[in-house]
Structure formats: C-alpha cells, structure tokens
Amino acid sequence: MPDEAHPAEWHALLHELHRVFLDLAGDRRLVLVVDDAQLADLPSLRFLSYLAARVGRSRIVLTVAMEPRGPGPAADLLGAVVTSFESTVLRPAPLSLRALEQVVAETVGGADPLATAASLFEATDGNPMLVRAVLDEAAAGTGRPAGTDLDRLTERAPRSLIRWIVRKLRSLPEPSLELAQVVAVLGRATEPWVVERTTGRADAGVDKALAALIDAEILVDGPVLRFAHPLVRTAVKDSTPLVTRRRLHARAARALATTGASPEQIAGHLLQAPAQADQRNVRSLLDAAAAATARGEPDTVSYLRRALREPPADRNVPMVLSRLGTAELSVDHEAAAAHLGEALAHTCAPDARGAVARDLAWALAAGSRFEEAVTVLADAIVELPASDALADLHDALSWIGRMSPRARDLQRQRLAQIQERTAGTSLPGSVHGLLEQLRNGTDARRTADSAGHVLRRTGLPAGNGVGWGAALAASWSLAICDRLPEARNALRTVTDESRRRGVHLFHLDHCLRAYVELHLGQVSAAAELAATALEASESGGRPTIAQPIAAAALVESLIELGELDRATAELSDRELLHVESDTSVHLPLLHARGRLRLALGQTDAGAADLMRGRALDAELGPTAGSVGMWTPIVTALHHSGRVRDAQELGEEELARAHAFGAARPLAVVLRTLAATASPGRALRLLEEAVDVLDGSPALLERARSLYVHGRLLGRAGKTSTARERLRLAAELAGECGAYPLHERARKELLSLGAPGRGPGRLKRSPSTLTPSEERVTALAAEGLSNRDIARTLFVTVKTVEWHLTQAYRKLGIVSREDLSRALEASAAEHR
Numbered sequence: 001m002p003d004e005a006h007p008a009e010w011h012a013l014l015h016e017l018h019r020v021f022l023d024l025a026g027d028r029r030l031v032l033v034v035d036d037a038q039l040a041d042l043p044s045l046r047f048l049s050y051l052a053a054r055v056g057r058s059r060i061v062l063t064v065a066m067e068p069r070g071p072g073p074a075a076d077l078l079g080a081v082v083t084s085f086e087s088t089v090l091r092p093a094p095l096s097l098r099a100l101e102q103v104v105a106e107t108v109g110g111a112d113p114l115a116t117a118a119s120l121f122e123a124t125d126g127n128p129m130l131v132r133a134v135l136d137e138a139a140a141g142t143g144r145p146a147g148t149d150l151d152r153l154t155e156r157a158p159r160s161l162i163r164w165i166v167r168k169l170r171s172l173p174e175p176s177l178e179l180a181q182v183v184a185v186l187g188r189a190t191e192p193w194v195v196e197r198t199t200g201r202a203d204a205g206v207d208k209a210l211a212a213l214i215d216a217e218i219l220v221d222g223p224v225l226r227f228a229h230p231l232v233r234t235a236v237k238d239s240t241p242l243v244t245r246r247r248l249h250a251r252a253a254r255a256l257a258t259t260g261a262s263p264e265q266i267a268g269h270l271l272q273a274p275a276q277a278d279q280r281n282v283r284s285l286l287d288a289a290a291a292a293t294a295r296g297e298p299d300t301v302s303y304l305r306r307a308l309r310e311p312p313a314d315r316n317v318p319m320v321l322s323r324l325g326t327a328e329l330s331v332d333h334e335a336a337a338a339h340l341g342e343a344l345a346h347t348c349a350p351d352a353r354g355a356v357a358r359d360l361a362w363a364l365a366a367g368s369r370f371e372e373a374v375t376v377l378a379d380a381i382v383e384l385p386a387s388d389a390l391a392d393l394h395d396a397l398s399w400i401g402r403m404s405p406r407a408r409d410l411q412r413q414r415l416a417q418i419q420e421r422t423a424g425t426s427l428p429g430s431v432h433g434l435l436e437q438l439r440n441g442t443d444a445r446r447t448a449d450s451a452g453h454v455l456r457r458t459g460l461p462a463g464n465g466v467g468w469g470a471a472l473a474a475s476w477s478l479a480i481c482d483r484l485p486e487a488r489n490a491l492r493t494v495t496d497e498s499r500r501r502g503v504h505l506f507h508l509d510h511c512l513r514a515y516v517e518l519h520l521g522q523v524s525a526a527a528e529l530a531a532t533a534l535e536a537s538e539s540g541g542r543p544t545i546a547q548p549i550a551a552a553a554l555v556e557s558l559i560e561l562g563e564l565d566r567a568t569a570e571l572s573d574r575e576l577l578h579v580e581s582d583t584s585v586h587l588p589l590l591h592a593r594g595r596l597r598l599a600l601g602q603t604d605a606g607a608a609d610l611m612r613g614r615a616l617d618a619e620l621g622p623t624a625g626s627v628g629m630w631t632p633i634v635t636a637l638h639h640s641g642r643v644r645d646a647q648e649l650g651e652e653e654l655a656r657a658h659a660f661g662a663a664r665p666l667a668v669v670l671r672t673l674a675a676t677a678s679p680g681r682a683l684r685l686l687e688e689a690v691d692v693l694d695g696s697p698a699l700l701e702r703a704r705s706l707y708v709h710g711r712l713l714g715r716a717g718k719t720s721t722a723r724e725r726l727r728l729a730a731e732l733a734g735e736c737g738a739y740p741l742h743e744r745a746r747k748e749l750l751s752l753g754a755p756g757r758g759p760g761r762l763k764r765s766p767s768t769l770t771p772s773e774e775r776v777t778a779l780a781a782e783g784l785s786n787r788d789i790a791r792t793l794f795v796t797v798k799t800v801e802w803h804l805t806q807a808y809r810k811l812g813i814v815s816r817e818d819l820s821r822a823l824e825a826s827a828a829e830h831r
Contacts, residue, residue, distance in 0.1 A: 014050040021051070025059045037066040037078060045077035049084075056086035067168075068217040075215065094126030097783075107135045112816060115785035123154035123231040130231050133158040157235035165218075165235045172216060175201065176209040180218060183225050184236040185248040185269075190225045197255035198248065249273040253281065263287035267303050275309045282312045282320075289323065294501070300327040318346040326359050330504035333366035333544055344376075354380055354389040358396050365400045366506055366544045368583060370407035373400045378414035382421055395431035399469055402435065403545075404583045405619050431473045438623040444481040444662040447624060451477035455490055468498060468505055472512065479516050480625045482662040484697045487516050507533040507546045514553035519664060521699030521736035523560045524806070528772060530554035531802045534570075543574075545585045551576055552588035555596055560700065562740035567596050580612075584620055587613055587629075595632055607636035627656050628665035631672040638676050646676045664698040671705050674712070683712060690725070703732035707745045714752050723754045769807055769826070776803040781820045 024030055034040070034048065048064060055062050066078055082089055095103065100117035110116055124130035137158040157165075169177040182198045183190050196206060213219040220228050227233040237245065250273035256266050257280065267288035270281050285307035292299040304324035312320050325340030340360035347353050357380035364373040377397045384390045401411030434454055437447050451474040471494050479487035491513045498505050510533035518526035530553035537546040551570060558567035571577045576589060590613030597606030614630040631653055637646035650673035657666040670689035674682040686709035693702045710725030726749045733742035769777065779789045786804070790797045808814060811822040 010046070014047055017047055018051060018054060021060055022058055027059070029059050029061060031061045031063065034062075034064045037064045037081070038068075038074065040074075042073055042077070045074055045081075049077045049080040052081045052084045052087055054086070068215060092128050095121075095128060095131060096126065097121050100126060100131065103131065103135065108138045112785065114783045114816070115788075118783055118785070118788075119154060123229070123234070125229050127229055130161065130229060133161045133164075134231070136160070154231055154234065157231060157238045161231070161235045162239045165232060166239050168216065168218070169236075172212040173205070173208055175199070175205060176212050179206065179209050180213060180236050181240045181244065182248055182252075183219065183227065184233050184240065185245060185272075186252055191223075192225055194252075194255055194259065195225060197258065198251045200251070246272060246274050250276065253284070257284065263291055264299075267299075267306070271302055271306050275311070277310060279310075279313060282307050282310045282316070285310070286320070286323075289327070293327070298331075301331055318343050318352075322347065322352070322356050322359075325356075325363065326504075329359065329363055329366065329506070331539065332542065333363050334542060336363040337367065337369070350384055351389050354384050354393060358389075358393055361396050361400060362506070365403065367542070368403075368545065370400055370403040370583070371410050374407050374410045374414060378411075378418060381418055395469055398432035398435050399473070402584055402620060406582075408620065431470045434470075434473055434477055435623070438477060438480070438625060439621050441624060441656075441659060444624070444660050448478055448481035448483050451475075451481070451483075452486070468494065468503060472505065472508060476512050476625070479512070479519065480627075480662065480665075482664045482696065482698065484516055484520050484664075488513070488520065491516060506544050507536045507550065510536070511546055511549040511553055514550070514557070518553065518557055518560070519698050519700060521703070521732065521738070523557055523700070523737040524772070527554060527557035527561065528799060528802065530557055532799050535799070538574075545583075547574070548576065548579075548581075548586050548589040552592035555592040559592075559595060559599055560736070560738045560741070564596065564599055568600070571596075582616060582619075584616075587617055587620075587626070590616070591629055591632075594636075598632060598636055603636055603639050607633060607640065610636060624660050624662075627660050627662070628653060628668040631669050634672045635675060643676060647673075650676055663692045663696050664701050667693045667696075667698075667701050667705050671701075671708055674708065679712070679716065683709075683716065686712060699732050700736050700738060703729050703736060703738060703741055703745075706732065707741060707748070710745070711748050714748060719752055723749060723752055726752070727754070769810060773803045773807045773810075776800055777807045777819060777823060780804060780816055781823055 021030065021032070032051075037045070037048065040048070048062070051060070051062055052064075064081055066081075081087060097114075097117055100121050101114050104110070104117045104120065105113040108116070120131060120134060124134070134154060137160065169180055178199060179195065182195050186194060186198060192210065199206065210219070210225075214221045217228050218232060220226050227236070240248075249269040249271075253266050253269040253273055256269065263284050266284040270285055285303045289300045289303040289307070292303065301324065304320060304327055308317075308320055308324060311317070321339045321343035325336045325338075325343055328336035328339060337360060340356055340363055344353065344356045344360055347356050357376050361373040361377045364370070364376065374397065377393050377400065381390060381393050381397070384393065397411060397415075401407050431454075434447075434450055437450055442450075454470055454474040471490065475487050475490035475494060478484075478490060491509055494505070495509045495513065497503075498509065510529050514526045514529035514533065517523075517529060530550050533546055533550035534554055537544045537550050551574060554570055555567045558564070558570070568577070571593065577593070579586070579589070590609050594606045594609035594613065597603075597609060600606075610630055610633045614633060617626050617630070631650070634646045634650045634653070637643075637649065650669070653669045654673055657669040660666075667689040670685045670692075674685040674689075677685060686705065689705040690702075690709050693705055696702060706725045706729035710722045710729055713719075713722035713725060726745050730742055730745035730749065733739075733745055775793060776789055779792060780786075784792065786797050786800045789800045793800075811819075811826060813819065813822045
C-alpha cells in the first residue's frame with residue numbers, strides 16, 4: 001500500500017482500481033454490494049469513497065450498508081460515501097403498530113398480540129433491528145414468557161443486543177462507555193451537567209465522547225440527553241455490572257443533591273445504591289417518604305426500609321421504625337408488627353408511645369393476633385395520662401376486643417384492671433359508646449343520631465389515628481340504621497381522604513362501601529368494590545382481616561348477579577369454602593357462604609353455616625348489625641320440614657327488628673317470615689314489608705319484597721295488584737343489575753298475561769354495560785393491555801379483568817378481537 005505521506009501514489013492506485021471495475025462492467029450493469037462497511041479497513045473505505053464519487057457516470061451500482069459510528073478517519077470516509085452527490089441514502093422505516101402486531105402474531109403468538117406489539121413499539125420505536133432481536137430471543141429462548149406475560153418482553157434486553165451495544169461503545173473514544181452507563185442509570189432525560197457531576201469528569205474528553213455517542217445515534221442531541229430508543233438504554237443498563245450500577249446510583253444521588261433535585265429523584269437512586277451511613281441520605285429518604293405518603297403513592301415503604309438500612313442515627317431509629325411500621329400496615333402486617341414492636345420498645349415520650357401502641361395493635365389485629373393487640377392497648381392505657389390519645393386507645397380496644405370471644409374476655413379483664421389502677425379516670429372513647437349502643441339494642445333513630453354526632457365531633461385525624469376507626473364505625477352504623485345515602489357519602493369521604501393522606505384502613509372502607517352499594521341496589525358497583533378490596537387484602541402475600549369480609553361482599557353481589565359458579569370459585573380458590581373461625585370478621589363470610597349454598601340447593605350445608613354464624617354472633621354479643629342477618633335460616637328450616645322451628649326463629653327475629661326500627665332489616669324479616677305463614681298472614685306480612693320500604697333507598701330489598709308480594713297476590717287471584725307489584729319489582733331489579741330477580745319477575749308477569757316490562761324504560765337492562773365496564777372496554781378496544789388500563793384508570797388489574805369478564809358475558813363474545821364490533825353493535829342497539 002502507498003504511504004499516507006504520498007497522496008499521488010494513492011490517487012494512482014485508486015484510479016487504476018476504478019479502471020478495473022469499469023472494464024468488468026463493460027456494457028452491462030455491475031453491482032457491488034458492501035455490507036457492514038463500518039467494519040472495513042481504512043484503505044478499503046478510501047476506495048469506496050473514491051468510487052462513490054464516480055459511479056454516476058458509469059454502469060457501476062455501488063450498494064453500501066453501514067451503521068452510524070463515532071468520529072474518526074473511518075467515519076470521515078463513510079461520511080464521504082453518504083454525502084456524495086452521486087449517493088442516494090435509504091434508511092429503513094420503522095415498523096407501524098399494525099405491522100408489529102402481525103409480526104408478533106407470526107413469531108411468538110400469545111393471547112393478545114396487539115398488547116405485546118404496543119409494548120414492543122414503545123421500547124423500540126418500531127426499529128426493525130431491535131424488534132427482530134427481541135422476537136428472535138423470545139421465540140427461540142427456553143425462558144420464553146407465555147400468554148399474558150408477553151407484554152413484558154422488553155423488560156430485559158436480548159443478549160444479542162447487549163453484545164452489539166457493548167462492541168459499539170468500546171469502538172468509540174473514551175469515556176463513551178462510561179458516559180452511556182451514566183445516562184442509562186440517570187434516566188431517559190438527563191441534563192448534561194448532571195452527567196458530568198455523576199462521572200466526576202469535566203474535561204474535553206467528555207464533550208468528545210458525547211459527540212461520538214450522538215454521531216453513533218446511541219444518544220439523541222437536544223437540551224437533555226436521552227437514548228435514541230428505550231430498549232438501547234435497557235441494553236446498556238443490562239450490560240453494566242451490578243457493582244458498577246450501584247456505585248453510579250450513589251454518585252447520581254450525590255450529584256442531584258447538590259442541584260436542588262426533589263427528594264424523590266434522589267431517593268430513587270439511593271434505593272439502588274449501597275448503604276453509606278450518611279445522614280444526608282437518611283434525610284432525603286425520609287423527605288421522599290413523606291412526599292409519597294402525602295400523594296398516597298406506594299413508594300413510602302421502600303424509602304423507609306432503605307433509610308433503616310443506611311442506617312439513621314441512634315436517636316432517630318425509633319422514629320424511622322415507627323414510620324416504617326405504620327406504612328407497612330398496607331403491604332405486610334407481620335413486618336409492620338415487628339417494626340412497631342421494636343419502635344415501642346425504644347420510644348419514651350408518652351404521646352409517641354400511645355401512637356405506636358395503637359398502630360402496633362392494629363398490625364397485630366390484621367394478623368388475627370387479637371389477644372396480643374388487647375394486651376398492647378391495655379398496657380399503653382395504664383401508662384398514658386388522660387388525653388385525646390388515651391381516648392384513641394380506648395376506641396381501638398373497643399374495636400379489637402369484639403373480634404373474638406377470647407379477645408372479648410381478655411378485654412373485660414383488662415378494663416377492670418385499668419379502672420382499678422386509674423381510679424376511674426381513664427375514660428372510653430367515642431367508638432366505645434357507639435358500639436355499646438349497637439350491642440344494647442338502642443333503636444335505629446337514636447343510634448343514627450349518635451353516629452352522626454361521632455362523625456361531626458371526631459372528624460378525620462391527620463395521621464393513622466383511630467379517628468378513622470370512629471369514622472368507619474359511625475358510617476357503618478348509619479348503614480345499619482338504614483341511612484344508606486348518608487353512609488355512602490361518609491364512607492366515600494373516608495376513602496378519598498385516607499387515600500389523599502396516605503392512611504391505611506386495611507381496605508375495610510371498601511368492604512363497607514361494597515355492602516352499602518349492595519343495599520342501595522348498585523350490584524355491579526358493589527361487586528367491583530368487593531373485588532378490589534379482596535385483591536388488596538391479599539396483595540402483601542398474607543391475607544388481612546379484610547379478606548373474609550371482602551370475600552363475603554363479593555359472594556353476596558355475585559349471588560344477585562346470578563354468578564353462583566364464580567362465587568363458589570372465589571371461595572374455593574382462597575380455601576374459604578370450609579374455613580372455620582371464631583372471629584367476628586368471619587360472620588359475614590358464614591352468612592354469604594350459607595346463602596350461596598342455599599342458592600345451590602345445598603340446604604343442609606347452607607343451614608349449618610348460618611346456624612354456626614348465628615351461634616358465634618350470640619357468643620360475641622349480638623348487635624343491631626345482625627338484625628335480620630340470619631333470617632335465611634328460617635328459609636332453610638322451612639325447606640327441611642322444620643316448620644315450627646322456622647316460625648319460632650322468625651318471630652324472634654321479627655321482635656328484634658321491630659324493636660330496632662330500621663326499615664330494611666325489618667322488611668327482610670317480614671319477607672322471610674311470610675314464607676312460613678298462612679296465606680292470609682303472609683300477605684299481611686308482605687304488605688307491611690312493601691309499606692315500610694316505600695320511598696326507601698334500599699332498592700334491592702324493595703325489589704325482592706315487591707316480587708314476593710306480587711307473586712303471592714297472583715296466586716291469590718289479585719291479578720291487577722300483582723301485576724303492579726311485579727312490574728315495579730322487575731324495573732327495580734333491572735335498575736339494580738339483579739338479573740336473576742329481574743328475570744323471575746318478568747316470567748311472573750308473563751304468567752299473569754302482562755308484558756314482562758314495566759311502563760317505564762329500565763335504566764339498565766341485563767345486557768347494558770355499566771359505566772365502569774364501558775370505560776374498561778373502550779380502552780381495551782383501543783389496544784391497551786390490562787395492566788395499562790389499570791394504570792390509566794387507577795384501579796387494580798383484577799378489577800379490569802372483572803369488568804372485561806362481565807362485559808364479554810353481556811356482549812356475547814369471548815375475546816378482544818370481537819370487542820370493537822360488539823361495542824359498535826351494542827351502541828347501535830341502544831340508540
């Protein structure tokens with residue numbers, strides 16, 4: 001080869017090579033194809049550059065495939081090829097979402113190719129090389145995700161892409177590799193000066209390396225630095241050793257702390273960095289936890305756990321433990337109990353000890369450790385002077401002391417000791433008084449007034465105070481007393497405020513709201529709330545006390561929807577079909593399970609559940625909340641031939657219901673007792689049930705009572721009144737979404753020679769989607785995955801699956817492919 005110092009010799013050589021190729025071409029086309037030109041040696045690139053400037057005047061076609069590369073002699077020569085006046089530059093266009101969907105379907109398949117394609121498009125921008133790397137590895141790899149997991153294909157970069165990016169970065173000038181790693185660790189949009197502070201380098205080599213990364217199209221030039229494709233960033237991160245990544249995260253946290261970055265930005269890096277015993281890091285993590293709590297975000301626990309590992313100064317350890325334990329109530333009650341127990345052992349200030357003891361008691365109660373919770377509360381009550389904090393502890397003791405017979409006995413024993421030691425100065429809180437009213441059978445009007453007073457007086461506390469428990473108790477008391485709209489508003493306020501303030505209520509608010517919506521006749525809404533609460537109660541891996549209540553509310557709702565198989569599956573999947581327990585949180589489960597078994601024709605098993613629940617209720621001390629609750633036993637006894645027992649039990653329940661005076665439970669008892677009475681008395685009982693519910697917001701029970709009354713009137717030959725009752729029953733049942741009841745009322749109307757539909761248009765027929773179902777199906781029809789829909793609507797994936805299942809059933813379809821067509825047809829039908 002000629003020496004670089006003799007360009008004339010080079011020109012002669014290149015000219016001669018050019019003549020050779022012209023002779024080869026002759027009068028025919030000669031096509032020269034050069035692949036991966038960026039890997040060629042400099043002499044070859046020099047010839048390509050020479051040839052590219054001259055092929056336009058010959059029959060030679062030069063086709064060169066290359067990748068962008070950083071600055072240098074090779075890049076200059078390749079640039080000459082690209083910028084020649086004779087050159088036409090072609091760049092592969094990105095694949096469209098539709099094309100990606102087709103490619104996904106042909107390579108990896110899956111139940112939802114569009115969702116997988118959307119995820120892939122977001123990570124690769126449709127770049128064909130990146131797409132092929134991901135799909136080749138997914139199709140050929142032994143660890144290929146299956147089914148619904150395909151939308152997580154891009155969480156890790158393909159090995160082939162990692163190897164490619166490492167080679168690429170090592171071919172660029174120093175410190176390109178280090179800079180790419182820093183940008184990958186810092187995030188998708190990183191300001192250059194933050195990169196410099198993280199690397200600790202501010203020399204000219206940094207600018208040169210950044211220019212090389214931009215020229216190589218790894219980074220995109222602009223006011224902030226970012227990778228050309230998200231998947232390339234993932235590949236760079238995956239190629240960086242864990243030790244290096246952790247060191248870079250620690251540097252990034254220090255760099256951001258000097259720039260006034262938000263605590264969450266700094267804490268995000270500290271989560272990935274090793275502990276450094278730096279109190280500045282502890283402060284940043286605590287500040288980030290406070291901000292996350294204020295917004296109701298789930299990162300609080302991660303920040304506080306990391307702060308504990310730093311670790312904090314000895315004097316701050318109890319405070320961090322306390323905050324961590326309180327935050328963990330929402331995700332892991334066992335860890336919460338351990339951390340709060342440790343915090344209590346090291347906390348000295350009386351008010352702080354009271355708050356920690358209260359939260360510790362609830363953490364123990366969440367794991368059904370009721371006696372331990374009672375002991376913690378009682379010990380704290382003895383220690384504390386009279387204050388609002390003391391009333392809070394009494395209220396917690398009132399709640400937890402009613403959770404099981406053993407907890408109740410221990411509570412009574414410890415209360416006697418407390419009164420003795422404090423000489424009667426330790427006074428119970430507002431929850432205690434309200435629960436005592438419910439237990440003593442105070443009539444509904446006075447109990448509801450007391451509940452309203454508790455809500456007005458206690459308000460909602462700033463922290464995890466048991467004022468939230470007072471609000472829950474008062475709201476549920478309103479529901480028991482048939483003040484359903486007031487209960488709904490109060491519980492919505494509790495839910496919204498607790499979420500806004502980051503307070504954990506063990507999802508009991510959702511459970512209570514589900515029951516209130518069910519009584520109000522909003523069956524689908526009740527099922528949605530119950531399903532959300534049930535999933536959340538199990539999200540920490542260990543079910544909380546809310547699980548049996550949420551499961552019961554879901555089963556009750558599914559019974560009204562006619563989905564008995566699904567109700568059975570929900571219990572079976574959680575091993576709740578045969579669970580035995582003596583805690584109060586299992587009373588709703590025994591009731592729902594008994595009703596489900598009766599609906600399935602399992603009379604003996606259903607009656608056994610209901611009798612067991614009633615016996616436990618009596619042992620715990622029955623409250624007004626159980627008025628009418630166990631009346632399905634009357635039906636079971638009557639069906640099994642024990643008519644006298646059924647009547648005696650019915651009369652006993654009727655006396656309790658009359659004494660309490662709330663309309664809905666009274667109507668439940670009247671309707672149930674009518675099945676055991678003579679025809680004349682049955683009509684009178686049902687007439688009373690319909691009358692007491694006239695104008696009541698308890699739409700579901702109104703529909704039931706109207707249906708039974710109308711059917712009996714029809715049997716008695718009072719056809720005109722029967723039709724009136726049945727029409728209203730069908731209309732109310734349709735509005736409630738109680739489809740089996742709606743169908744039964746319609747059939748009764750047909751048997752009486754009347755149209756099965758009332759004079760007014762039903763607000764919601766069995767085939768009409770609910771507003772929640774409409775929102776979910778609309779997003780699904782747009783191609784969003786279940787996870788993306790959940791993120792968009794701020795609900796759980798389980799809730800999305802529930803709505804889609806309901807919508808598919810109503811629309812008569814089985815997959816998303818039919819969703820758009822079915823929605824269009826449904827919209828046209830209901831115009």
